[in-house]
Amino acid sequence: MFDFSTTLGSSRFDNPILTASGCAGSGKELSQFFPLASLGGIVTKSIMLKPRSGRATPRMAETPSGMLNSIGLQGPGIDLFLENDIPWLQTQGVRIVISIAGETVEDYAVLARKVRGVSGVAALEVNISCPNVENRGQVFACHPETARAAIEAVRRNVGGDFPIIAKLSPDVTDIAGIATEVVSAGADGLALINTVLGMVIDTSTMRPKLAGKTGGLSGPAIRPVAVRAIYQVHQALPHVSILGMGGVSNGQDALQLILAGASAVSVGTATFGNPLAAVTIKSELEAILINKGFNSTAEAVGYAHRAD
Numbered sequence: 001m002f003d004f005s006t007t008l009g010s011s012r013f014d015n016p017i018l019t020a021s022g023c024a025g026s027g028k029e030l031s032q033f034f035p036l037a038s039l040g041g042i043v044t045k046s047i048m049l050k051p052r053s054g055r056a057t058p059r060m061a062e063t064p065s066g067m068l069n070s071i072g073l074q075g076p077g078i079d080l081f082l083e084n085d086i087p088w089l090q091t092q093g094v095r096i097v098i099s100i101a102g103e104t105v106e107d108y109a110v111l112a113r114k115v116r117g118v119s120g121v122a123a124l125e126v127n128i129s130c131p132n133v134e135n136r137g138q139v140f141a142c143h144p145e146t147a148r149a150a151i152e153a154v155r156r157n158v159g160g161d162f163p164i165i166a167k168l169s170p171d172v173t174d175i176a177g178i179a180t181e182v183v184s185a186g187a188d189g190l191a192l193i194n195t196v197l198g199m200v201i202d203t204s205t206m207r208p209k210l211a212g213k214t215g216g217l218s219g220p221a222i223r224p225v226a227v228r229a230i231y232q233v234h235q236a237l238p239h240v241s242i243l244g245m246g247g248v249s250n251g252q253d254a255l256q257l258i259l260a261g262a263s264a265v266s267v268g269t270a271t272f273g274n275p276l277a278a279v280t281i282k283s284e285l286e287a288i289l290i291n292k293g294f295n296s297t298a299e300a301v302g303y304a305h306r307a308d
């Protein structure tokens, strides 16, 4: 019997396909298309302490094989989120990964304390890499010291055994170095990768297309960047679980991320074009793994690193 299940830190998932944070809200819209419990899990949109309207529009631009977004962390704030979204998700029988984002280290501490008491949460994704903040100095994951401070604050406040997954940015010179830092600060797993900072200029107005000027690039255009980052981090930290994401649109793409070292894969941008993308990718991946002779997902994780 093929074992499709996987683990991220101490959390087990029935299968390795999850949604990507920011691409499916809290899952309500997707639940009109398929039972959420058929996925490995739902990763909710990164939530901040206070309600936030996000950045000015336009916030999205299409690019070849990709999409540029500058949403700017729009959301209801943690209190309303825990009051409305989580109780609904808990009725769906799906594994829940809550994603949090802060403007300061203290924000992360408070967010962690608020999530600590919530039952039935599989893991906490700590987004320290949102590209759409007012200044790049606020991207915690771009500097080892700030990355460490944010994760330490979460670990101190969420308790010793709550699985923490730190979401990192590919826009750094040494992603394995940042990964090592956050793991020693208390992260059990890593989410790789957030979007890549980009810009599109409208040649008719001759100005940036996005009101926020820069945005996060996602979709197939960034898949090789994700595969590279996952490969480098798995090589440096082979025992640390990786939730991989970046331009996965079919089973073969998901397999690439797993072979590079991801234990689970999130589907994001593909869902905008096809709400059933994650479910289809899950079936495709299972068939491919079986066809290649693997007995479990775990056997395939990091396989590309083998010398033989």
Ligand code: RRO
Pocket: 022, 046, 069, 070, 071, 072, 073, 074, 101, 127, 129, 130, 131, 132, 194, 195, 216, 217
């Ligand atoms: O909300 C956003 O603009 C956003 C976030 Br929090 C993130 O982590 N990555 C991204 O591309 N956009």
